[in-house]
Amino acid sequence: MSMVLEGVDVEVDDKRESDARIVGMSALTTRLMSGHTCHVQEQDEFLDDQDQGHGQNISAGRLRDEGGTWRTYMRALLFSIAAEPEAQLRYRTVDLCMRMLEGVMSNESVYPSATPEGDGGITLEWISGKWLIELDLEADGQYFLLHSGGDGVLKTKQRGMVHDLSLSALRGLVASFTEYVVNLNPTWRSLYV
Amino acid sequence: MGTDTLETRFELNAPPVRRVRMTLYFKEMDELRVSALSNFIEELRGAYPEIREQFPLASRPTEDSSPGVFVSSRTAMPFPLLSFANPESGQVVSFQSDRFSLAWNFGNESDDSHYPGYESLRDQLARLFKIFSEAVHGQLGEMPVANRSQCWYLNSVNELPGAGLALYLLTGQEDVTARAGLQSRTYAGARVRLNVESDGLVKRVSAGVDSPNDDETTLWIRVTSEAEATDPDALDLLDSAHDELIRNFVQFTPNWLRSKWGESK
Numbered sequence: 001m002s003m004v005l006e007g008v009d010v011e012v013d014d015k016r017e018s019d020a021r022i023v024g025m026s027a028l029t030t031r032l033m034s035g036h037t038c039h040v041q042e043q044d045e046f047l048d049d050q051d052q053g054h055g056q057n058i059s060a061g062r063l064r065d066e067g068g069t070w071r072t073y074m075r076a077l078l079f080s081i082a083a084e085p086e087a088q089l090r091y092r093t094v095d096l097c098m099r100m101l102e103g104v105m106s107n108e109s110v111y112p113s114a115t116p117e118g119d120g121g122i123t124l125e126w127i128s129g130k131w132l133i134e135l136d137l138e139a140d141g142q143y144f145l146l147h148s149g150g151d152g153v154l155k156t157k158q159r160g161m162v163h164d165l166s167l168s169a170l171r172g173l174v175a176s177f178t179e180y181v182v183n184l185n186p187t188w189r190s191l192y193v
Numbered sequence: 194m195g196t197d198t199l200e201t202r203f204e205l206n207a208p209p210v211r212r213v214r215m216t217l218y219f220k221e222m223d224e225l226r227v228s229a230l231s232n233f234i235e236e237l238r239g240a241y242p243e244i245r246e247q248f249p250l251a252s253r254p255t256e257d258s259s260p261g262v263f264v265s266s267r268t269a270m271p272f273p274l275l276s277f278a279n280p281e282s283g284q285v286v287s288f289q290s291d292r293f294s295l296a297w298n299f300g301n302e303s304d305d306s307h308y309p310g311y312e313s314l315r316d317q318l319a320r321l322f323k324i325f326s327e328a329v330h331g332q333l334g335e336m337p338v339a340n341r342s343q344c345w346y347l348n349s350v351n352e353l354p355g356a357g358l359a360l361y362l363l364t365g366q367e368d369v370t371a372r373a374g375l376q377s378r379t380y381a382g383a384r385v386r387l388n389v390e391s392d393g394l395v396k397r398v399s400a401g402v403d404s405p406n407d408d409e410t411t412l413w414i415r416v417t418s419e420a421e422a423t424d425p426d427a428l429d430l431l432d433s434a435h436d437e438l439i440r441n442f443v444q445f446t447p448n449w450l451r452s453k454w455g456e457s458k
Binding site: 092 | 353357407453
């Protein structure tokens with residue numbers, strides 16, 4: 001067996017490549033390859049229909065980031081914060097935060113900054129000039145919202161449970177904030193590249 | 194996902210299932226020929242127009258045995274692995290001289306197909322396998338003799354980074370988080386295997402997390418069920434494999450995630 005396999009560079013993670021190399025080999029060698037790769041590769045032994053376009057990109061249906069990259073940016077940011085043990089940020093809170101943002105952000109929206117509170121909570125802030133939207137998502141399920149407009153005057157100060165938070169109101173605030181930022185700097189996205 | 198045979202029915206309103214394969218294995222039929230199944234093949238092509246013919250997969254009695262049976266007991270030309278795909282539905286029927294398989298894809302970009310539940314898929318497989326068995330019987334005078342059945346589910350779990358879900362698979366701890374994604378990372382994952390023996394059945398469980406980057410995470414679970422009895426019912430074996438798969442799915446996913454997917458209590 002080893003004599004046959006030694007001449008074949010099978011990448012464990014690259015089914016496409018290994019399958020391509022199988023083409024043209026004898027039936028016996030193919031059986032050897034199948035027996036070998038199944039042990040390390042697992043997954044689905046019928047790789048045929050996945051590799052020939054019968055299958056599809058598994059995640060494509062769930063990660064459509066049509067026209068906007070805030071999901072990609074915020075996921076990476078929140079996951080990197082969760083990676084720090086001191087933040088005590090759990091994936092459950094990251095998911096809650098992403099779901100909340102789904103109701104608030106559009107493809108045009110300016111991204112918030114994110115800061116861990118250190119007790120499992122997370123603070124999202126949209127800040128520019130005197131504009132401020134601060135949303136604290138706390139580990140116990142509460143939120144704290146602070147908002148002041150372009151004149152710097154405090155307009156909103158709310159506390160409550162996250163599931164009672166009005167996403168449409170917050171969406172309106174973020175849209176107004178975005179309009180303000182875009183007027184000042186239409187190329188703000190270049191800051192996040 | 195759904196099953197009636199668990200003590201409490203398990204169901205998700207928004208299951209993360211992206212791909213399912215169910216396979217019925219039977220004793221290799223040495224005398225089987227492609228030409229003998231021409232009517233069945235023509236019938237299949239009507240519903241599954243894309244046909245592919247490949248070298249057969251190695252027959253491997255068990256997953257924990259060493260590298261496998263390389264050469265079948267056939268003395269004649271090997272029966273190929275035949276696959277029939279319907280690109281619109283994403284379904285693929287495959288068979289060779291020792292197995293019959295049906296695979297489904299869900300949540301494609303091109304359509305909004307959703308996982309309809311285990312029973313529906315099982316019934317589709319049972320209908321096709323019955324037609325296949327009758328075609329085989331018509332030509333060889335014998336029915337396929339089932340010896341094991343397998344369920345394989347692939348779930349998209351992008352709520353967690355790949356390394357994070359891999360950690361959960363291995364630890365079951367929700368408060369363990371993975372290190373930040375590295376720009377150059379091309380893979381993170383984990384594998385577990387276990388055997389469960391109960392009620393005269395041996396169920397071999399394999400599960401894994403695969404993730405090329407922090408945007409794409411898949412959790413797959415595969416269970417092969419085999420009976421100690423000599424003449425088991427293939428669909429009963431499939432049911433037991435699926436039950437075991439659900440038990441492991443519950444083990445390998447955090448409660449909050451299943452709640453989000455709409456787990457009914």
